[in-house]
Amino acid sequence: MTSRGKLVLAATPIGNLADASPRLCELLATADVIAAEDTRKAFNLMSGLGISSHAQVLSHFEANEAGRLPQLLSLLHDGKTVAVISDAGMPTVSDPGFRLVSAAAEAGIDITVVPGPSAVTTALALSGLPTDRFTFEGFLARKSGERTSQLQELLTEKRTMVFFESGHRIQETIDDMAKVFGAERRAAICRELTKTYEEVIRGTLQELAIRCETELLGEITVVVAGSSVDAELNAEELAADLLARGMVGKSVVAHLVSNLGMSKRDAFDLVVRLKPEK
Numbered sequence: 586m587t588s589r590g591k592l593v594l595a596a597t598p599i600g601n602l603a604d605a606s607p608r609l610c611e612l613l614a615t616a617d618v619i620a621a622e623d624t625r626k627a628f629n630l631m632s633g634l635g636i637s638s639h640a641q642v643l644s645h646f647e648a649n650e651a652g653r654l655p656q657l658l659s660l661l662h663d664g665k666t667v668a669v670i671s672d673a674g675m676p677t678v679s680d681p682g683f684r685l686v687s688a689a690a691e692a693g694i695d696i697t698v699v700p701g702p703s704a705v706t707t708a709l710a711l712s713g714l715p716t717d718r719f720t721f722e723g724f725l726a727r728k729s730g731e732r733t734s735q736l737q738e739l740l741t742e743k744r745t746m747v748f749f750e751s752g753h754r755i756q757e758t759i760d761d762m763a764k765v766f767g768a769e770r771r772a773a774i775c776r777e778l779t780k781t782y783e784e785v786i787r788g789t790l791q792e793l794a795i796r797c798e799t800e801l802l803g804e805i806t807v808v809v810a811g812s813s814v815d816a817e818l819n820a821e822e823l824a825a826d827l828l829a830r831g832m833v834g835k836s837v838v839a840h841l842v843s844n845l846g847m848s849k850r851d852a853f854d855l856v857v858r859l860k861p862e863k
Contacts, residue, residue, distance in 0.1 A: 590617070590665040592689045594682060596675040596701030599804070600780035602633050608699045614638055617665040620645035620657060622672045622681055630670075645669065650681045657685055661694050673804070674704050679723045679749055704778055704806045705747050711785050712745070712773035712808035719745040727754065729761060736765040737832045741823075741840060743811040750805045752776075756797040762809060763790035765830060771810040777803040820845050820852075824859050834860055 598604040621627035671680035768791035841852035
């Protein structure tokens with residue numbers, strides 16, 4: 586009977602190699618298998634850290650994650666130590682790994698973590714916005730219409746929100762945020778965290794939109810203040826505000842039901858009454 590191995594989720598530096606922990610270095614040097622989001626970056630990381638590894642390095646990215654699952658589970662069942670790393674930060678957080686963790690847990694395989702750098706908490710700490718409660722939203726949709734719908738669902742979210750975004754879409758995303766959340770909502774763009782040209786831009790969404798007119802390159806994390814809408818705001822005022830911001834009637838109904846506890850019928854009737862005729 587074979588012994589079960591161990592699955593180790595390991596956080597890698599988000600920019601500065603000096604942030605690699607001794608535990609990460611030890612794991613990469615001793616693991617039997619390294620499941621890497623990008624094998625080339627994995628080899629570059631180990632080279633940069635001066636690590637000599639005997640591990641079998643396997644690609645483990647979004648497109649092949651499901652197909653790679655049986656092989657990795659088989660290796661774990663054979664008693665191997667499998668380290669999972671992403672290109673930067675913690676695996677499973679907007680990166681591959683969730684399917685493997687879920688399957689390994691169901692199979693009773695030992696799972697542990699080598700903690701380390703995180704763009705989410707680093708940006709949150711640097712933003713100057715409330716950190717006591719926050720929500721991580723990852724990457725928004727690439728198409729403006731879908732992205733706007735996602736933002737509208739977050740319009741009354743009171744917790745600080747953290748997003749990932751690419752440099753070539755940041756201007757469109759900030760513009761959409763300003764339209765949905767309001768131009769005066771406070772936010773921060775955190776760029777190239779822990780790297781030589783780290784930059785944190787704080788201000789209103791309107792001010793950030795102006796700043797984004799100049800190209801921003803690199804890895805970007807956006808932190809946006811939560812809504813300050815009074816929880817006791819009555820249904821008519823809330824519905825009118827949401828409609829004025831351009832939210833579609835169906836979404837307004839959903840907001841009234843989930844945030845004020847209204848019945849779907851009452852919410853629908855209110856939106857119909859308030860919605861301007863075309």
